[in-house]
Amino acid sequence: MTQTLSKFADTNDSDRPIGAPDGLGVVRPVVLGATGQLSGEPEVRVAGAHDQPQSMCPAFGALRVALRMRRTASVLVGSACCVYGLTFTSHFYGARRSVGYVPFDSETLVTGKLFEDVREAAYQLADPERYDALVIINLCVPSASGVPLRLLPESINGVRIIGIDIPGFGVPTHAEAKDVLAAAMLRRARQEAEQGPVQAPRGGRATRPTVALIGEMFPVDPVTLGMLLEPLGLAAGPVLPTREWRELYGALAGVAAAAIHPQYTGVCNEFAVAGRPVVGSAPVGYEGTAAWLEGIAAACGVSAANLDAAKNRWLPATRQALAGAPIKGRITLSGYEGSELLVGRVLVESGADLRYVGTACGRTPWSQQDCEWLQSKGVRVQYRATLEQDLDAMAEFAPDLVIGTTPVVQKAKEAATPALYFTNLISARPLIGPAGAGSLAQVINAALASRPRFDAMDAFFGAAHGLPVALGTVRAATGKGA
Ligand code: SF4
Numbered sequence: 001m002t003q004t005l006s007k008f009a010d011t012n013d014s015d016r017p018i019g020a021p022d023g024l025g026v027v028r029p030v031v032l033g034a035t036g037q038l039s040g041e042p043e044v045r046v047a048g049a050h051d052q053p054q055s056m057c058p059a060f061g062a063l064r065v066a067l068r069m070r071r072t073a074s075v076l077v078g079s080a081c082c083v084y085g086l087t088f089t090s091h092f093y094g095a096r097r098s099v100g101y102v103p104f105d106s107e108t109l110v111t112g113k114l115f116e117d118v119r120e121a122a123y124q125l126a127d128p129e130r131y132d133a134l135v136i137i138n139l140c141v142p143s144a145s146g147v148p149l150r151l152l153p154e155s156i157n158g159v160r161i162i163g164i165d166i167p168g169f170g171v172p173t174h175a176e177a178k179d180v181l182a183a184a185m186l187r188r189a190r191q192e193a194e195q196g197p198v199q200a201p202r203g204g205r206a207t208r209p210t211v212a213l214i215g216e217m218f219p220v221d222p223v224t225l226g227m228l229l230e231p232l233g234l235a236a237g238p239v240l241p242t243r244e245w246r247e248l249y250g251a252l253a254g255v256a257a258a259a260i261h262p263q264y265t266g267v268c269n270e271f272a273v274a275g276r277p278v279v280g281s282a283p284v285g286y287e288g289t290a291a292w293l294e295g296i297a298a299a300c301g302v303s304a305a306n307l308d309a310a311k312n313r314w315l316p317a318t319r320q321a322l323a324g325a326p327i328k329g330r331i332t333l334s335g336y337e338g339s340e341l342l343v344g345r346v347l348v349e350s351g352a353d354l355r356y357v358g359t360a361c362g363r364t365p366w367s368q369q370d371c372e373w374l375q376s377k378g379v380r381v382q383y384r385a386t387l388e389q390d391l392d393a394m395a396e397f398a399p400d401l402v403i404g405t406t407p408v409v410q411k412a413k414e415a416a417t418p419a420l421y422f423t424n425l426i427s428a429r430p431l432i433g434p435a436g437a438g439s440l441a442q443v444i445n446a447a448l449a450s451r452p453r454f455d456a457m458d459a460f461f462g463a464a465h466g467l468p469v470a471l472g473t474v475r476a477a478t479g480k481g482a
Contacts (some may be wrong), residue, residue: 054387055336055360055405057082059139059166060089061174062181065241066135067095072245073131075100077118077147078139086139100125104142115147126156132245133160135181143167160188160245172384173360175263175338178216182241183266189248190274199246201238205253210237211296212251212276214268215261215338221432225258228283228293228433231310232302240267252276256299258292260432262366263338280366283433284342285349286318291369314433321434325441327352329400329448334358334382334390334408335422341370341381343403343426346440348377356393358385360405401448416458418447 059076063086066074076083076099087099102121108114118136125134134156138147142165149163162184166177192198211234213222226236237254238247251257257271260282268278277299283289290311297307327350333340340359347354357374363383371381382389390408394417402412402419403426412419420426420443430439 054407055173056089057086057139058168058171058174058177059137060086061177062135062137062164062166063090063099064093064095064174065178065181066137067097067099068241068243069133070244071130071132073100073125073134075102075118075121075125075134075136076139077102077104077114077136077142077149079141082139109141109145109147114142115151118147118149119152122152122161123156126159126161128158131159133162133185136161136163137181138163138165138167140167140169143170154188162188172362173263173336173338175261175336175361178241179264179266182264183270185242185245186240186248186251186267186270189245190252190270193249193252198249201246201250202244206235206237206250208233208235209300210235210250210254211279211300212237212254212257212271213239214257214259214264214278215239216241217260217432218428218430220430220435221260224430224433224435225260225283228289228310228314229296231313232293232297232300232306234296234300234302240264256296258282258296259366260342261338262341262364262370263361265364265366268366278366280364281369282342282431283314284345284431284436286315286322287349287373288342288345288370289314289318289433317434318437321437322349325438325445326350327441327444327448329353329444330355330397331401331403331444332356332358332390332393332397332399333403333422334385334393335403335405335427336360337423337427339427339431340422341367341374342431343422343440344374344379344381345370346431346436347444348374348379350437350441352444354379355397355399356380356382356390358382358390358393358404360385400451401444403444413454416454418450418454420444420447 063074066072067090076086080103083101090099100121102118104114108117122134122136136149138149144167149165152161152163155161164180164184166180171177171180211229213225213236217239222236222239229236238251240251242248242251252274254276257268257276257278259268259278259280262280271278279295279299281288281292283292293307293310327347330353331347332355333344338359338361340357344354344357357379361383374381380393387407390404391411394402394408394412399417402408402417403422404412404419405422409419409421425443429443430436
């Protein structure tokens, strides 16, 4: 089965396509307006050793995207210690795939032999029986040395060769590295679709117009998004990053794209080049859901009657879910996944006294609405937040609960403040629609309720460290003791 895509806008006429990474893996900065038109001053990604948020090696994001795709092989080019760390982390997160590695030494690096070794590895791996695509990732040293992956063949034996640079000094977070690879793949798929018929989606074409969903979400969220779109006469399209090459064509064949996670600027630019409008923010909480439904309806030309039907179906249910799962307590929140502002919105609508949202990701047009909404509620929003800024917020606001990255959580616990790790405990839960409201409240209220345990531990370990805490205090705090 094949399908043909049509009406793609002309690609940009510069040397490097919009959203394409340059030699350092830095996406060409372009701001898209609400209609998907290119406009305004660019958002420049901060690239510099002294301006970086403190997060994991960014290449992990791109590697994870590649490892989750069917019929896709991954090869790393970089220092052995980096590759060891990346493969370890990948397998810790359940990747059941081999990761290829092209080693180098000073001589192969400076003589250009490393590029020849990469090329040879690509030819050895490019088996069309096994793979649709081969992803080759330059890590810091080969990126800095200019190993020219762009000179690799576009395809070998029909296997697409996708070479990208993901240096730690050029791509600030792993969340944005996912975008670099996803955008590179979408660009190739768009170019293929412009040439002629391409593979149809595995499950056949959708019967209703679809909206592509951008961002790695909890599995139930795309299902909820599909249910929200249904009364609008629309359906959920593929989720990007995709799990299969042919889904890229399906994503481009939709009528619009929803930038649920706002850091995918390269992907959004590809949709814009393909003439597809992109809608920012997400249906989180009551007001977020109302605004998102309106944004989608405007972008897709949905009738006022269908928009009203969608609002009538989903807004009361969302309000009910929020009212049924209130959160009481002062909270600071930070993370590096890109969804921090969305989580903040749900917390505020659930009744939490949220004071601070820090995200390691940069400001993009797709989270602007969320930023303004949070600020209008008195929440401080910090893009490109550093560990120091997150810790300062914790000290300033003395929260009942800290949601943060590993070092922030560690500091909070040292200060006997209940804390939750954003990546594992918050971003890995439903967030969208009525399901998101109830789900977040459950874990957050459990953490808030753990305060007496922290007080007891503080009393005990304070004593252990020589602080004068009477045994009676420990007994009183714990309710235990002889
Ligand atoms: S950021 Fe660069 S040096 Fe650090 S682990 Fe990643 S590739 Fe290696």
